[in-house]
Amino acid sequence: MPSANLTMITPVEHxxxxxxxxxxxxxxxxxxxxxxxxPSERGNVTASLHTGVLHAGVVRGPQRDGLRAAHQPLYLSHFTTCPDADTWRTNR
Structure with a gap:
């Protein structure tokens, strides 16, 4: 998967x-x-910059697999990797 670090196109927070x-x-x-x-090998989120706003979309199944096969970078929601994610979740 190509390196496509989002820190190059949008501000980073912690x-x-x-x-x-x-x-x-x-x-x-x-x-x-x-x-x-x-980008992550386990990623399932696309990210693209439009008019200064980073847009994200979750992809699943064949669409996700096709993007991976095409070596498109996919990302993970930080809720997936943060050890304290449950603290920040809201009811849908």
Whole structure:
């Protein structure tokens, strides 16, 4: 998977719980989602910059597999990797 570190295109913050770097993206529903800035082999989130806003979309199944096969970078929600994620989750 190519290196496509999101820190090159958007400001980096640090998780208030674990201190690891994160970037914020916006979903199609207009919600903010924290992403780990490095691509991951386990990733299932696309990220693209449009008009200065980082947009994220979750991909599953064949779409995810196709992007991986095409060596497109995929990212993980920081909720997946943060040891304190449950502290920040909200009810949907």
């Amino acid at each position: 998780c208030r719980s674990c201190g690891r770097p994160i970037v914020w993206a916006e979903t199609a529903a207009g919600k903010r989602i924290p992403l780990d800035p490095e």
